[in-house]
Amino acid sequence: MPLIDRLSALPLLYAVVDFDNSDAAWRRYDFVTARELFKDFNVSARLYRDAFEPMLLVGLFAPGEQCSAAATLGMLYFFILAHQPDFDVVWCRGTVGEKIFRPWVERIEKAGARVLPNRRVTDLIVDSNQVKGVVCGDEVFDADAVIFAVGITGMKKIVSTSPSLQSREEFRNLSNLGAIDVLATRLWFDRKIDIPRPSNACFGFDTSTGWTFFDLNALHDEYRDEPGTVIEADFYHANQFLGLSDEEILVIVQGYLATCIPAFRQAKIIDSSVIRLPQAVTHFAPGSYRYMLPAKTSFENVFMSGDWIVNRHGSWSQEKAYVTGLEAANLVVSYLGEGQPSEILAVEEDEVHIQVARSLNQTLRDLSKSILPNFWLP
Ligand SMILES: Cc1cc2nc3c(=O)[nH]c(=O)nc-3n(C[C@H](O)[C@H](O)[C@H](O)COP(=O)(O)OP(=O)(O)OC[C@H]3O[C@@H](n4cnc5c(N)ncnc54)[C@H](O)[C@@H]3O)c2cc1C
Incomplete structure (x- = not known):
């Protein structure tokens, strides 16, 4: 430059x-x-x-x-x-699910809690200004306090099925927020390709999409000794790609990679995964701040966390989701007068x-x- x-x-x-x-x-x-x-x-x-x-x-x-x-x-x-x-920025040495969430879930279960996957929250049971229960379809779970840890799209869906949340302006207003489509691909190539840097941010391939690609042989322990090359390529603001077939997407991704590193042109894709994530990441659109919620809501015992929640910590993305989770948990500790607050490291x-x-x-x-x-x- x-x-x-x-x-x-x-x-x-x-x-x-x-x-x-x-x-x-x-x-x-x-x-x-x-x-x-x-x-x-x-x-x-x-x-x-x-x-x-x-x-x-x-x-x-x-x-x-x-x-x-x-x-x-x-x-x-x-x-x-x-x-x-x-x-x-630091990179996880494996998938976040495997390296962070699985051990974390095991610790939660060891501490006596149950983690219930495949249940979707649909409503809250409210009595005066307190939430007494969480509704998941036809099941109801008693609750002393509630922390929402869902993205904008998930939260909008919950509000749309929840008369108790729709009755509050702050939750109704969430329909003014938006999210962005993402495409996540993982490609296994038949040969080792020399990739100068393990993580790469790319642009200029079309007008509105940015993408990153990661050399997983260098970053993830499980692929270190693979005979071929394993690449993760993620596309943000990928709306124009989501309707394509996997085959069409793979041709585009290989072409993009080959533009960066020509050796990708000759390599063969021997395995792949293509994950379409519509409305998956927070859209920080102009004017959206006034609709984003703080950790404390107008319910006495409902708290918010996630990368779109307003706080003053200064972190972003996954780190912010983590920090706002701790902040919400600390608010529950203080509301119930029970438990140890977590220490939150300042940036x-x-x-x-x-x-x-x-x-x-x-x-x-x-x-x-x-x-x-x-x-x-x-
Ligand atoms: C492909 C991709 C790459 C990314 N790369 C990075 C990166 O390198 N670094 C970084 O910092 N950030 C990255 N991000 C952004 C990061 O993933 C987000 O900032 C982070 O996941 C936000 O965490 P969250 O807890 O707020 O929401 P989420 O991670 O979206 O978690 C919300 C959870 O709520 C669940 N849920 C939704 N609705 C309901 C319901 N009704 N009932 C119960 N559960 C529900 C969902 O299933 C989900 O598990 C990336 C995102 C994507 C998609």
């Missing part, structure tokens, strides 16, 4: 400083699209096209004109801009120059607020 393009990102530093993840900052930036934000701060067309938009396509799963500027600044700051020496502190710039900016904001009337559109 030429220096002049990189330099064009400098004015954006003001937005990075100004967006401190507070409620006020979210409200200031959430109505603006990411594309407008970069345009307003005079980012060059090339820097936007070749750097920021690809980051959005894989970080917020959508092109810039469909992403909230607040979410953009939050995501970019957490994953990329804060603490420049370390890109804050690393801002670098000193950012701390100083943020405090200066806040002082100026407070000053201008005291002088100027609250008149203009934020």
